[in-house]
Amino acid sequence: MACAGWDAGGAVLELQALTVRAGGFELGPVDLTVGEGECHVILGPTGGGKTVLLEGVLGLRAVAAGKVILGGEDIGGQAVESRRIGYVPQDLALFPHLSVRANIEYGLRVRRIRDRERGRLIEELAETVGITGLMGRSPGNLSGGERQRVALVRALASGCRMLLLDEPFSALNESLRKDLWLMIKDLQRRYRLTLLMITHDLEEAFFLGDRLSVLIDGRVCQSAAKRTVYQHPATLEVAQFFGIKNLYRGRLEAITGGRARVVCARLGTTVEVCAQGLPSGVGQGAELVVGIRATEVMVRREGIPHPPRENLLRGHIVALHDKGAAYTVLFLPEGAQDRVEIELNTHAYRRLGLAEGGVRTVSLKQENLFVVRGAERLR
Amino acid sequence: MAATSGFRRLAIGGALFILVLYGGLIGSLVYYLDRGQFLETLGSQRTLYAIGLSLSAATLATLLAVIIAIPAAYALSRYRFRGREAVDTLLELPIIVSPAALGAMLLIFFTNPVGAWVQEHSVQFVFAFAGVVLAQFVTTVGIATRFIKAAIDEVPPRYEAVGRTLGASPARAFLSLTLPLAGRGILAATVLTWAKAMGEFGATITLAGTMAMRTETLPIAIFMHLASADIEGTVVLILILLGIGLGTLYGVRRLGRRGRRA
Numbered sequence: 001m002a003c004a005g006w007d008a009g010g011a012v013l014e015l016q017a018l019t020v021r022a023g024g025f026e027l028g029p030v031d032l033t034v035g036e037g038e039c040h041v042i043l044g045p046t047g048g049g050k051t052v053l054l055e056g057v058l059g060l061r062a063v064a065a066g067k068v069i070l071g072g073e074d075i076g077g078q079a080v081e082s083r084r085i086g087y088v089p090q091d092l093a094l095f096p097h098l099s100v101r102a103n104i105e106y107g108l109r110v111r112r113i114r115d116r117e118r119g120r121l122i123e124e125l126a127e128t129v130g131i132t133g134l135m136g137r138s139p140g141n142l143s144g145g146e147r148q149r150v151a152l153v154r155a156l157a158s159g160c161r162m163l164l165l166d167e168p169f170s171a172l173n174e175s176l177r178k179d180l181w182l183m184i185k186d187l188q189r190r191y192r193l194t195l196l197m198i199t200h201d202l203e204e205a206f207f208l209g210d211r212l213s214v215l216i217d218g219r220v221c222q223s224a225a226k227r228t229v230y231q232h233p234a235t236l237e238v239a240q241f242f243g244i245k246n247l248y249r250g251r252l253e254a255i256t257g258g259r260a261r262v263v264c265a266r267l268g269t270t271v272e273v274c275a276q277g278l279p280s281g282v283g284q285g286a287e288l289v290v291g292i293r294a295t296e297v298m299v300r301r302e303g304i305p306h307p308p309r310e311n312l313l314r315g316h317i318v319a320l321h322d323k324g325a326a327y328t329v330l331f332l333p334e335g336a337q338d339r340v341e342i343e344l345n346t347h348a349y350r351r352l353g354l355a356e357g358g359v360r361t362v363s364l365k366q367e368n369l370f371v372v373r374g375a376e377r378l379r
Numbered sequence: 380m381a382a383t384s385g386f387r388r389l390a391i392g393g394a395l396f397i398l399v400l401y402g403g404l405i406g407s408l409v410y411y412l413d414r415g416q417f418l419e420t421l422g423s424q425r426t427l428y429a430i431g432l433s434l435s436a437a438t439l440a441t442l443l444a445v446i447i448a449i450p451a452a453y454a455l456s457r458y459r460f461r462g463r464e465a466v467d468t469l470l471e472l473p474i475i476v477s478p479a480a481l482g483a484m485l486l487i488f489f490t491n492p493v494g495a496w497v498q499e500h501s502v503q504f505v506f507a508f509a510g511v512v513l514a515q516f517v518t519t520v521g522i523a524t525r526f527i528k529a530a531i532d533e534v535p536p537r538y539e540a541v542g543r544t545l546g547a548s549p550a551r552a553f554l555s556l557t558l559p560l561a562g563r564g565i566l567a568a569t570v571l572t573w574a575k576a577m578g579e580f581g582a583t584i585t586l587a588g589t590m591a592m593r594t595e596t597l598p599i600a601i602f603m604h605l606a607s608a609d610i611e612g613t614v615v616l617i618l619i620l621l622g623i624g625l626g627t628l629y630g631v632r633r634l635g636r637r638g639r640r641a
Contacts (some may be wrong), residue, residue, distance in 0.1 A: 048610050058540075058544055060543075079543075079548075080540070080543040080544060081543045081544070081545075081546050081547060081548055083544075084546075086543060086544060086545075087541060087544040088540060089537055089540070091535075091537060093535070093537040093538050093540070093541040095538060095541075095542075095556060095560075096560070097559050099561055106542065106545050106547075106555075107545030107546050108546045110545060110546040110551065111546045122612045154543075154545070155544075158546060159546075160544075160546075190380075
């Protein structure tokens, strides 16, 4: 343990059927586990209950039901100051009447850490995040990035068992935000930090998170490793939150040999998907939603033989949009009413030589397709 | 542009009207000002007593009002509790009912069995120094609470929340974060409370009476001199009250400015 202020021992957070009320809003019941040394990101739209969840864990809001277990101990009844959970709020809340050093020292003084130990700890953390030269400054005279660093060090220095971050980078420009992501990753590795972070920024969530939970309307719709959440959204709402446009109503026709055939009338085809990926309990004739990310749709090069079972669709390109770093291609399969959105990086786009009106073949690979319930809710 | 200039003139005109109004009233005192009379009244034992009584009673009443107002204002700002709305409404009681009515209410209280028992077993309030302090306290505590609440409202509760996650108890988070951050507002509230207590007349005269060398504060002394048609003496006393009040306000403002620079 390089940092004496950081005590990761047993830092595993478990939320068991946690319910928190905030005015007329009710969060939960939420079940969630954050493993030791893991960065668990809660992702969701604004107003979904992310901040309420953090406040419930911190003890800033009373828990209506359920348990908050940290390191095997139920801390649901403990006062905020006894929980030893570090917190960096969205507005950072650096104490404006104290210098940077006094801000960082605040938690150490409260916990009566000796002067020498305090000095050593602050120097080490300040050097790690590069704020050594800012110690005498006032928070009002710091840049956005410097303020973030100070807030992080203040929380870390307090001897917390885990750290909660509430969209701390939302006010920063992209370049600065990415620098801080790298810094968080570095700190996480160095000190084996256990982090619970909330954000509505998808890129941030996937960059920082080891595991992701998607919180919509006070309910956790999906909680899994980030790759799983990315490729296989568990519900229609999660898919829509991720901005996935390629969502098609379908009817389950048959399941044979580990594969399921789903008739997608508006796409003018029947697609094959992995039977394993079907929602539990669905049978033949079930109305479902089949989806695929725009980045996962493959445009085939003409004249090259295609592997079987790739759900090939022949059609023409309706529109091309240059987004700078990527191109969005709108593709209409033959006999389809719904379009397929495709996102290609600049290199792939140039290699394929696409043009509006051109006839092409695209493939929707089985492993990239996901199937969820909620056909009746799909507009 | 013409409309902006017109609006500017109107706004500044309003501000200058206040200057002319109060400046004119103060200036009109000069007409009756006599240097000999001024020094004689200023040096008289009765005037010096009234000054001393006003200063000590107002300071004590302000101290008590602020001691009660800080926790009360904090509770009204941060907590939801039964009776909160009622407390919030009653803060303006001294403004709604006249100070004389408030003094009468105090006097009536001390004539009922509970009040009589209080007087018998603790301090004599009616027609006594304690009565002066009590009258000033009762007329200022609500306003002090209102002003201090406004200062605390300005400090985001988030600071205390973060302070507590860093290990501070609720009291420590309040004392080390909210209180210093609301400090300037609390100081301003204290000065205004003190100024109001210094000028308090209605409740004081009703509860403590007009006994020279005992309960005669500066405002009461002004009233007594005017009642006996001593206009020159009244002018001198008004100028003394003005000097103390404006001098204190100016001093505190300078102090506040220096604090801001530091």
